[in-house]
Structures are given as C-alpha cells and as structure tokens.
Amino acid sequence: MERILVIGSSGQIGSELVLALRKIHGGENVFATDIKYPPKEVGKTGPFQILDVLDFNNLLHFLVRHKITQVYNLAAVLSGNAEKIPLQAWDINMKALMNTLEAARQSDAKKLFWPSSIAIFGPTTPMEETPQLTVMEPNTVYGISKLAGERWGEYYHNRYDIDFRSVRYPGLISYKTEPGGGTTDYAVEIFFEAIKKGMYECFLSEDTGLPMMFMDDAINNTIKLMDCDSSKLSLRSGYNMAGISFTPKTLSEAIKKHIPDFSISYKPDFRQAIADSWPASIDESVAIADWGLHTEYDLDRMTAVMLEKIREQLEEA
Numbered sequence: 001m002e003r004i005l006v007i008g009s010s011g012q013i014g015s016e017l018v019l020a021l022r023k024i025h026g027g028e029n030v031f032a033t034d035i036k037y038p039p040k041e042v043g044k045t046g047p048f049q050i051l052d053v054l055d056f057n058n059l060l061h062f063l064v065r066h067k068i069t070q071v072y073n074l075a076a077v078l079s080g081n082a083e084k085i086p087l088q089a090w091d092i093n094m095k096a097l098m099n100t101l102e103a104a105r106q107s108d109a110k111k112l113f114w115p116s117s118i119a120i121f122g123p124t125t126p127m128e129e130t131p132q133l134t135v136m137e138p139n140t141v142y143g144i145s146k147l148a149g150e151r152w153g154e155y156y157h158n159r160y161d162i163d164f165r166s167v168r169y170p171g172l173i174s175y176k177t178e179p180g181g182g183t184t185d186y187a188v189e190i191f192f193e194a195i196k197k198g199m200y201e202c203f204l205s206e207d208t209g210l211p212m213m214f215m216d217d218a219i220n221n222t223i224k225l226m227d228c229d230s231s232k233l234s235l236r237s238g239y240n241m242a243g244i245s246f247t248p249k250t251l252s253e254a255i256k257k258h259i260p261d262f263s264i265s266y267k268p269d270f271r272q273a274i275a276d277s278w279p280a281s282i283d284e285s286v287a288i289a290d291w292g293l294h295t296e297y298d299l300d301r302m303t304a305v306m307l308e309k310i311r312e313q314l315e316e317a
C-alpha cells in the first residue's frame with residue numbers, strides 16, 4: 001500500500017492532483033501539505049497539514065511519522081515571479097527540491113515526483129518540435145533552477161537509488177485553481193476575463209506560440225509516469241511533454257466560437273522576453289515510447305470545457 005505526500009497541495013497542480021490520487025489510493029493515504037490553506041475539496045477529502053518544505057527537520061519527521069512511500073513535490077516560485085526576486089526564488093526552488101531529495105534518501109519515501117518545465121530550454125534551443133535532448137541554455141532564474149533540478153534528480157537516482165521521475169510541463173490550463181506568477185498564465189486568465197468582461201488584455205503578443213496542456217491530461221500523465229514500471233524509464237531527468245501549441249490569437253479565435261463578441265488586445269510586458277526564449281512546440285516521442293504519454297484534449301475541446309466549468313463555478317459562487 002502506498003502512502004503519499006503532496007507538497008504544494010494548495011497550488012494549481014497540487015489541488016487537482018491530490019483529489020485524483022485520493023480516488024486511487026483512498027483519502028487517508030494521500031497527505032496534502034502546503035504553507036497556505038487548500039481549496040475546500042482538498043481539506044474535506046483527507047488529511048491536510050501546514051508544512052514548510054524549506055524546514056528539513058519537519059519534512060523528514062513528517063515522512064517518517066506517516067510512513068510515506070511516495071512524494072510529489074510541487075512547491076515552486078514560477079517564472080514571472082522569480083524574475084522579480086531572483087536570489088530568493090533560486091533559494092526557494094532549489095532548497096525545496098534538495099530537502100525532498102535528501103529526506104527521501106534518509107527515509108522510506110524513495111519515490112519522488114518533481115515537476116520540470118519547458119523553461120529549461122532557452123534562446124539557443126531549436127524552437128519547433130524541440131527534441132528531448134538538445135541545447136539547453138535557459139536565461140531565466142526559474143529555467144536555471146529547473147535544469148539544475150533535473151540534474152540533481154538524476155544524480156540522486158544514480159548515486160542513491162532514489163526513484164526520481166519528472167516531466168517538463170508545458171503551460172497548464174485549469175479552472176479549479178489559477179496559477180500564480182507564470183508566463184503561461186495568460187491562457188488561464190483569458191477564460192475568466194472572457195466570461196466576466198467579454199474582453200482580455202494579453203501580456204504576450206498575438207503571435208507568441210507556446211506549448212500548453214489541459215490539467216486533466218497533465219494529472220493523468222503524471223500519475224501514469226509514477227505508476228510505470230521503472231525498467232521502462234530510459235531517462236531520469238525530465239520527459240518532454242508537448243500538449244497543444246497555440247498563440248494568444250488562435251486561443252482568442254477558439255473562444256470567439258463560443259463568445260462571438262469577445263475581444264482581445266495586446267500589451268506585452270516583461271514576460272514577453274521569457275516566452276520568446278521558450279519553444280513553440282515540443283517533441284514528446286520519448287515519453288510516448290517509454291511510458292505511453294497520451295493526451296485527450298485539443299484546443300477546441302479544452303476551450304469548451306474551460307468555458308463551461310468556469311461559468312458553472314461563477315454561478316455557484
């Protein structure tokens with residue numbers, strides 16, 4: 001029986017991942033922790049505790065006391081926010097990872113998921129169908145921390161036999177919990193603004209292509225990777241995940257099919273440079289071959305679900 005700890009359970013990924021894991025393993029076996037309180041559903045369906053992953057002793061104590069076997073560590077300062085506080089963001093992102101790797105080594109929580117990102121690529125990377133293994137010269141604090149993190153994860157696997165697994169998430173699109181401080185956040189904000197105001201001012205230019213993925217696909221594939229037999233995994237850094245590639249303009253056109261009066265304007269800010277340094281599309285063939293990465297949502301299906309669910313949510317509120 002698995003005993004699972006999710007660190008960062010109040011965030012965009014964590015709040016949905018906890019619920020999905022509890023359906024599989026039972027509420028009492030999936031421990032949710034964060035430094036802030038989680039959405040209601042997370043609190044209602046199983047244990048939640050305030051826990052700061054930067055506090056190593058507390059983290060190790062938690063793993064031992066609750067006999068944790070698997071950890072998903074989702075705590076991070078995202079790309080846009082990290083550029084505002086570079087040294088602090090580096091400290092937080094790296095310490096959060098190093099503490100979980102070390103705590104895994106010193107406990108029975110040997111299986112560890114940690115999210116990498118398309119941010120590990122940089123301006124010198126081939127921008128279309130970016131291969132799994134290619135030039136990686138990220139020029140953002142977030143990207144540098146994710147690339148370093150992949151290297152450390154692989155190191156702990158090779159040196160200490162930690163079962164480290166990771167994917168390079170594209171921008172993640174969800175309606176339950178909004179992201180905070182990322183460069184791909186526009187693709188979530190746009191849906192809320194389209195419904196509330198019928199218009200959106202985008203902080204990226206209209207032709208900025210980026211890979212994105214609907215949250216259900218991200219969660220299902222994350223769990224699939226964690227459930228996969230370890231003999232099938234040919235790499236222990238982060239697997240490329242492609243999702244759907246689109247620009248703000250194409251997304252706005254997909255929204256207009258449902259809200260014909262919707263209008264979008266563009267006012268690029270500092271996040272434009274970050275987006276310009278990231279790939280427009282990704283080659284995910286290694287993940288498909290190794291553990292069967294599979295996505296179900298294309299742009300139109302995702303757009304329809306996002307609009308429907310956000311409307312329902314706003315009506316209930």
Ligand code: SER
Pocket residue numbers: 078079080116117118119142169170171172181182183184185
């Ligand atoms: N979605 C993240 C960000 O924009 C990238 O991993 O920071």
